[in-house]
Structure formats: C-alpha cells, structure tokens
Amino acid sequence: MKTTLEELQAFAAVVDAGSITAAADQLGQTVSGISRALTRLERKLDTTLLSRTTRRLQLTEEGEVFLGRTRAILASLDDAEEQMAARRARPAGRLRVNAASPFMLHAVVPLVGDFLAAYPQIQLELDTDDLNIDLLERRTDVAIRIGALRDSTLHARTLGTSQVRLLASPDYLARRGKPRQVDDLAGHTLLGFTQPESLNRWPLRCGQGDGWTAVPHIAASSGETLRQLALGGDGIACLSDFMSAEDRRQGRLVQVLARDTLESRQPINAVYYRNTQLASRIGCFLDFLQARLGAGAFG
The missing domain is CATH 3.40.190.10 (Periplasmic binding protein-like II)
Incomplete structure (x- = not known):
C-alpha cells in the first residue's frame, strides 16, 4: 500500500506539535484520526517512527530519516500549490488554439498582439484546419468552430455570431x-x-x-x-x-x-473537453475573445 499525504501530514504535525492531541487541534481532526494515521504509516513502512511513552513522543532513528523526506515532500507540494495559485493570478504556459484558416486569419490574428500584451507569460500556438479535428489527438487546448455543434463530448462557450x-x-x-x-x-x-x-x-x-x-x-x-x-x-x-x-x-x-x-x-463557439478543468490560460483567452467578438464585432 502507498503512503498517503494525510499520513505524512499527521506524522509531521505530531513531531512539530509535540503530541497527538496538539496535532489533532492543529489539523482540525480528531485525536483518534491522527493516531490511526500514524499507525497505518508505521505499518506500511514496517518500522517504528515514534517511541511512545505516557509522557511524551520521541523520534526513533528511522523516524529522524523519514521526517527529513516527509518535510521535503510537503514543501514540494506547498511549492506546487503556490505555483498553481500564481498561474491563476497570472496565467502562463503554452496555449494551443485551433480554428479554420479564414477565422484564424481574419478574427484571431488581429487580436494576438493585444492578447499577448495583456498576458505576456502565455505562449500561443496557432493551428489551422478547415475540417473539425480531434482535440486530444492534436493536443489542442481549445478549438474555435463556426456553425452548429454536433460533438456532445465537448464543452462549448459561445463567443459571438x-x-x-x-x-x-x-x-x-x-x-x-x-x-x-x-x-x-x-x-x-x-x-x-x-x-x-x-x-x-x-x-x-x-x-x-x-x-x-x-x-x-x-x-x-x-x-x-x-x-x-x-x-x-x-x-x-x-x-x-x-x-x-x-x-x-x-x-x-x-x-x-x-x-x-x-x-x-x-454561431461562433470555442470548444474543449467536458472533463477538462478550465485552466486559467484557457479561461483568460476565452474571456478575451468573447469580449472582442461579441455583438457588432464584424459590422
């Protein structure tokens, strides 16, 4: 069985707080829940991490070694979460967009400069195809389609008409x-x-x-x-x-x-997979196009 994040957090909290009761208060869990998490962790590792007495808990030698790895894993997770929060606040990364060549040339390309000025950390990849494509096969984040939609596996946002x-x-x-x-x-x-x-x-x-x-x-x-x-x-x-x-x-x-x-x-629709959580780089692009391609955009 694999070690869980909950077990690692319980172990580190007990060491930092000095007791299971204090760790439970810190994590907002029950004392029995923290105790069970520690027991599962030691069983999975087949070793004792904490020596328990009636008065205190003390790290074993194996516990000292594992604590260092645990702190590194938790710090890495915190860093990843901070990076994701930063990307939501300031969208970044590669954005692959597909559209029929006329729409790309006449509607999207004239807006690229303004979009990248607003979101300089996004790298645009523009692909044209006059036939509907498989988004997954072509590794496309969002496709713009003109006319009625028939693919029910896709989520759509109307950009204009x-x-x-x-x-x-x-x-x-x-x-x-x-x-x-x-x-x-x-x-x-x-x-x-x-x-x-x-x-x-x-x-x-x-x-x-x-x-x-x-x-x-x-x-x-x-x-x-x-x-x-x-x-x-x-x-x-x-x-x-x-x-x-x-x-x-x-x-x-x-x-x-x-x-x-x-x-x-x-109708002009932007489509992406229904089971895809809308990344901030996709969301800001759709918001931008929707604002620019709304009513009266084409005269």
Whole structure:
C-alpha cells in the first residue's frame, strides 16, 4: 500500500506539535484520526517512527530519516500549490488554439498582439484546419468552430455570431450584371464549398421557401479560397461577415440580393473537453475573445 499525504501530514504535525492531541487541534481532526494515521504509516513502512511513552513522543532513528523526506515532500507540494495559485493570478504556459484558416486569419490574428500584451507569460500556438479535428489527438487546448455543434463530448462557450450574405466584386458585377432576383443566379458563376454541402444552402427567400441550394461552378474546401476568388472577380460567393466585413467597408466586395437575403447568423463557439478543468490560460483567452467578438464585432 502507498503512503498517503494525510499520513505524512499527521506524522509531521505530531513531531512539530509535540503530541497527538496538539496535532489533532492543529489539523482540525480528531485525536483518534491522527493516531490511526500514524499507525497505518508505521505499518506500511514496517518500522517504528515514534517511541511512545505516557509522557511524551520521541523520534526513533528511522523516524529522524523519514521526517527529513516527509518535510521535503510537503514543501514540494506547498511549492506546487503556490505555483498553481500564481498561474491563476497570472496565467502562463503554452496555449494551443485551433480554428479554420479564414477565422484564424481574419478574427484571431488581429487580436494576438493585444492578447499577448495583456498576458505576456502565455505562449500561443496557432493551428489551422478547415475540417473539425480531434482535440486530444492534436493536443489542442481549445478549438474555435463556426456553425452548429454536433460533438456532445465537448464543452462549448459561445463567443459571438456572424451574419452570412451573398457577395461579389464590383468588377464581376460590371462584367456580368447585378442579379435583381433569385432566379437571376442561374445566369451567374457561383462559388461554393466542396463540403459540407449544407454551406451551399444560401439564406435566400425564394419560391421554394426559405433557403436556396447553390450548385457551385467553382468549389473549394476553404472559405478563404472562395473569398479570394470573389475578390478576383470570378463569381458570387456566400461568405460570413467575420472574413468579409472589411472587404465590404472598403468596397472590394458588395452585397447582392440584399432584399431577398434572410438574416442568417452562424454561431461562433470555442470548444474543449467536458472533463477538462478550465485552466486559467484557457479561461483568460476565452474571456478575451468573447469580449472582442461579441455583438457588432464584424459590422
């Protein structure tokens, strides 16, 4: 059987306090509890640590040796607890964050400087992947996912939402004309996703009800690829505001079919394992993103 921390604490307290009764008062335990802890410890070690008389307790030679080791173990534990308390007060350590490349580039990277200025003892490790990953396999602390969540093994915190809308470059619209109604899209080059197919369900009000399924002429796995194609005048894309808001502000992309577009907001969630205690370095990162990516963050 292994020695327990409770037994070590009882042994050291008895030596320091001079009696089992005083040690019990010091540790807030019963006299019988301290006595049993000492008995178990000596049985496990198969040696006598304290010589007991009616008047006092005295360390044996073996007890003197074991006391030194006990004090070192308890001091090491105290030091570890102090370090953890310091990390909670001042988060530190490596933080591995995963997100789809468009979100990482347009939403996370612009905030990195401010975050590290506030938390200089955190080392960020940024990983991009356009498909959902296994957090454990990739040794990821937190992943940011756009859209509905399906993995029930993960704990999620909502960071914000982002509107999606149809966009094209002024150059494309000058060459091909601006669609006036949903049916006009049949005469245009559509830019869409290879997967999942649900991303090609555009938020348009049409005769078949709410939602219109686009059949892409050019398909890509990454939203950033579709954004670059749209900027290059290659077609109409349905993009989220987190990656396209600045393009609209600068006039590089303009919205089409605004009157026929339904309000469709994609949820932005940070996920981590449910059985993971939220470390301070993760918590401060999520708090920071939530404050910056709240309502109105993407215009």
